[in-house]
Amino acid sequence: MFTKKRIIQYAVIAVLFCIAVFWIYNQLSSSFAEYAEERNFSEIELFARTAPDEMDKEDADMWLSSVSEMIPGAISAYLIYDEDLWDFVSFAGSDTLLELYDDNKGNDVFVRAIDSCYYLEPYVFSNLFPIDYSENKDGTAVDDSQLYFIPTADESGAFSVGAIIIAVPDTAVTGYENLMRVLLFGFAVIFLIISAILMFTRDPMTGFLVLALFIIVGLFVAFPIFEAIRLSFVESGHFSFEIWKRCLSPTYLQALWGSLKLGVLTATASTIIGFLFAFLIERTSFRQKKLMTTLATMPVISPPFSLSLSIILLFGNNGLISKQLLHMNASIYGLGGLVLVETIGMFPIAFMTLSGVLRQIDSTVEDAALDLSATRWQTFRTVTFPLAIPGVLSAWLLVFTNSLADFANPLLLSGDYRVLSTEAYMLVTGRNDLGAGSALSFLLLLPTLTAFLAQRFWVSRKSYVTVTGKPSTTLTDLTNKPVRITLEAIAWTIMGFILVLYLTIVAGCFVRNWGIDYSFTLDNWGEALSRGLTAIRDTVTLAAIATPIAGILAMVAAMLIVRKKFPGKRLLEILIMTPYAIPGTLIGISYILAFNKPPILLVGTGAIIVINYVIRELPVGVENGIAALHQIDPSIEEAASDLGADVNTVFRTIVLPLVRPAFISSMSYTFVRSMTAVSAIIFLISARWNHLTVLIFNFSENLRFGLASVLSTVLIVIVLAVFFLMNAIVRDDKLTEKTISTR
């Protein structure tokens, strides 16, 4: 593969190509410099002719102020020809420039420039006098410049009456040059990699797919995070620790502490409830297992604001229960309310993790304990629970990370209680301080990442679970009747409470003014739908675009990771998985920081929202795909490729049909999550592209609970419909799935 001949060939191509690119770059940059100079000249000359005839200093200042619109970043001054002194004297405009003129009047270059103005000839020189462009003259934006001297003539056009000095900072030019450099360099690198793939691999298609994935994750995962890190160290153009110092001040440390406290409480409560449900369903003779499982997964797919919204409706300052029924004055806003809402929203995560773990504990070990005359309680205490401990820890850590990253609930419910994710949001939207916002998000990343890594690489490896593939036929109920009835009662109470919460939202749709006027009305529907129609359309459109992209990308990535060998595979995996571990707030902020300027200007477009959906939901899809592919005998794909199918065809005709269940379920996951996203999206929406969840938030914040309820209901209906539809499709596929696994 790496024969000498090929390497030499490649080196020659690479060198020639680099020379060519360098030449193009040189040509472009010099001709651009010339072009910029000429353009400036002609524009300024035109401008010079517009000089008002009789002007005082104020008129002149007014007139000069349009220069900076003409040439971005430029400053200007006006000199007037004093016939008594036979000289040009300072008159109006930028003090910096006037001082510069007065100080350097005698200087050769200035004399020449003034002379040429006297004879009505424009004059330009560059890079001789550094000029401070910053507004408050603190020396932070000193830059080399080009100085244009343009004479203004009297009516006859024969005599000079004054001169304009315009200083154009070099950065205006080098900014463009930098951009060109980045583009040409990127182009060169990509060309070289492509030609290397073509020359040194025998399967270029795989190479291109890997390259494409690397570009995608590099551009939309690594680059934004890098930018966010970089800009958290940059204060007004310079490297500094200022932002971090500010973020590590007591106020924000208190918010960090708030996040951690909320996380610990929520995780503990959720794990306990989750374990109760999992135990009830997996280890007792409880009847309505199916129903309970379905109900318990509801909060996961419902939109993030809906639970908070109904808690406010019931227990808020004007809540139905707190005010109307109990006449209390206790506030739900704060830590208590947050723990309540997050626990209800997140215990399903713990439940699903734990029921997976409990299901896989072979119940024969429990039978063995019972057989050795342990009581049921002893069996649970000494066998079942110890075996489930890794699962319990895992569930706890998962909920903990989710709670830390949670953004929607604190936004509505935190009141005076401070958590980091919303503080970051306030900094960004309230003070437009993106650097500090990203620094705060990084502060949040620290515990999140620790918990994530601990869950992933430590706890999940400690698992005692062994998959025997032999399902136990009978299950011994580990509870006696009173215990089971107690557990069931608790479970149904929680379930009932959750149902009440959802019903409250539905009720909210039909009430005129919640908290004050409970009369029935349909007005909310009309207003909400007319105001929310574009948001609904946008949300569905963007999610529908993102869904197939994320699905296919995930399966391609999974195929490459499982089946192909290529350098940097580990790195690619890490980059793909990264968005899963980092809070959405950080992703949102880093996207604004990275894509609000050239070369990639995406802020304000729908594309940035779609990209954000795809990147954030990719990890789950890839994991699904990897798990599915591990079930499939590699010789099936090899057989196809042996019969003449290239990588594309193998993917299209073999891999995709075989991983269809994983493919569809990751698409449905992407769709649901995209429809209900808040944390990153709230930073990325624009006047043109709105998101339903953000609109719900806005309505709730303005106490328009009726409208918020209607939109929440609409969102829940859409999401549930898609979710069950996709599930139905996957269920049809069980046959294929079976034949694959029983090869």
Add this chain to the structure above:
Amino acid sequence: MEKKSVSVTLEHVTKRFKNVKGKADVIAVNDSNFVIEPGELITLLGPSGCGKTTTLRMIAGFELPTEGKILIGNQDVTMLPPNKRDTATMFQSYGLFPHMTVFDNVAYGLKLKKVPKEEIKTRVDEMLSLLGLADMGDRAPSKLSGGQQQRVALARSLIVTPSVLLLDEPLSNLDALLREQMRVEIKKIQRALGITAVYVTHDRTEAMSLSDRVIVMKNGVIRQIGTPSEIYESPDSRFVAGFVGKAAFFNVEVKGHDGEHFKCALGEKIVEVKHAAPDVKDGEAVIMARPESLRILGEGEGKISGRVKLNVYLGSSIESFVDTPFGEVLVEIDDPFAKKIYSEGESVSIDFAPDRVRLLSKSEE
């Protein structure tokens, strides 16, 4: 379907696998050199981990040789991906597409070649009936028996009329009876189509009965190439001798060669041996004897004394285990009805003709 048969050539092919922990590499195939003649069925035989499957996968294109060249016909295919090679592989696990019917499985290769629909139909039906699968076309592969699945895999490989057919232990998942049937079937079809074929197996009976030539491999190295009778009767090493059949080994000291026979000291006796592996020199060596080359005589009559330990009656023959100073020796007595059978516990001696045994060097390898 007629197509000219091609040869397959491996030139100094070496395959190293990177060790997972980045330590020393594993050499799966070490400097393999051989030519498979057009239309020949060659078997790669060896214990598991000997590099036979890796060799096959390199010919198919699934693995890239670390060094060396692979030629199909006169074309260097080393750098070609599997889909660009004119080979078809039958996998140990068949690799049938579970989401397609039998018909679609077989038609897959033709569809990729953009063969017109009608032609696909006729050719697939033809191939299915050739392999006795005529009315199975619309079934799912998972609904077929092992032997039927196997034939579908064969049909799928053959229908694209490959120049080279590669078979990776295709019979190992079948029961004994079916295995024998399929063995014959594969051989017949291969002969009829004149396809060059490479067959990987660890089963010596399969290798012997199928192949024109056998390549015996161990630890990535080719130990011997030859026709089945050559490697059975004239192995060049103790490993090959032991791997391709039952054999007894007697330590001897070679004392010289008299123009026709080697003179060897076997214990106190001097015996003559006609054939020897090329690397046998004077000094220590072993005599390799197949069970059917040995005879049992009365005490003191033969070359090696011993005592019958166990007789196993097999109908057409008797296997007699004899304790000797060289260890337990297996003697196969053909046509036992006509011969004197020594009973268990009797003192006997073992004898062999000079041209029925072979001298090998002493090394265990």
